[in-house]
Every structure is written in C-alpha cells, then in structure tokens.
Amino acid sequence: MQKSLVAVDGSAAASATSFAELAEVPFGAVVGTTDLDFIENEIGATDVAVFNTLADVVSAMTAGQIEATVIGLPTAYFMTAVQLENGVIGGVFNSADGGELGMLFTEGSELVGCINSALATLEENGTLASISEEWLQAGGDIPTIAN
Numbered sequence: 001m002q003k004s005l006v007a008v009d010g011s012a013a014a015s016a017t018s019f020a021e022l023a024e025v026p027f028g029a030v031v032g033t034t035d036l037d038f039i040e041n042e043i044g045a046t047d048v049a050v051f052n053t054l055a056d057v058v059s060a061m062t063a064g065q066i067e068a069t070v071i072g073l074p075t076a077y078f079m080t081a082v083q084l085e086n087g088v089i090g091g092v093f094n095s096a097d098g099g100e101l102g103m104l105f106t107e108g109s110e111l112v113g114c115i116n117s118a119l120a121t122l123e124e125n126g127t128l129a130s131i132s133e134e135w136l137q138a139g140g141d142i143p144t145i146a147n
Contacts, residue, residue: 013068028066091145
C-alpha cells in the first residue's frame with residue numbers, strides 16, 4: 001500500500017515535490033505507526049506532533065496546528081473526501097516499506113482457515129493485485145514526491 005501525503009490545501013506541504021521541501025513542515029502522526037516512523041526517519045521532518053488517534057490528527061489539521069500527515073493512500077482518499085474540508089493529497093511516496101493491510105479475528109475463530117485459503121487463491125490468480133491496483137493504489141494525477 002502506498003504511503004501518501006495529506007496536507008492542508010494552500011500550505012507549503014501541499015505543493016512540495018521533494019523530501020527536502022517537507023523537512024521543516026509541521027507534521028502530525030499517530031503514535032507507534034509506520035507513518036510516524038516514515039515522517040521522522042525517511043522525510044527527516046523536525047517538527048512532528050504525535051497523537052493518540054487519527055481523529056486527533058484530523059482535528060489538529062482542521063485547527064491549523066499541523067499542516068500535514070503521512071498515511072496510506074486508501075485512508076488519504078477518505079480523509080480528503082470526508083474528514084478534512086481543506087485537505088488535499090499532496091502526493092505519494094515511492095517506498096519499499098509501504099505497509100500492508102490486515103484483518104482481525106477473535107482468538108480461535110473458525111473463519112481464519114477459510115479466509116486464508118480464499119486470500120491465497122485470490123493472490124495466486126492475480127485478483128488481489130488487480131483489486132489493489134484499481135482501488136488502493138494511486139491513479140489519476142497524484143504526483144510522486146521524490147527523496
């Protein structure tokens with residue numbers, strides 16, 4: 001899953017095209033996430049506020065406390081369409097460690113074996129890749145932000 005930059009429309013972050021341009025941007029991210037790690041260690045941002053939930057990140061962006069966050073592209077689509085009136089997807093990042101999606105089950109669930117079998121079949125026949133490309137990856141005119 002691609003990581004993406006969600007920024008306040010009109011901010012310096014929204015028009016950034018490189019990691020160097022993002023280094024001084026006031027970022028926010030959820031504690032303990034690969035997104036926070038990416039902001040600090042890949043982008044090298046020096047001004048990062050840490051929040052307990054994504055809702056707190058959205059509130060901070062709405063209040064003007066931060067300008068941007070890094071989040072998986074599917075979530076970025078939701079944030080900019082529903083949660084942030086003034087939010088834009090500033091770009092996507094080329095990263096070998098974009099993270100993966102997962103499913104949670106109650107411990108001992110009888111569904112795990114069935115779901116794993118179905119997922120293996122979908123992966124083997126290319127359906128997962130097709131779904132991912134159509135629904136979870138960048139399409140259209142989202143720019144790539146270079147390291």
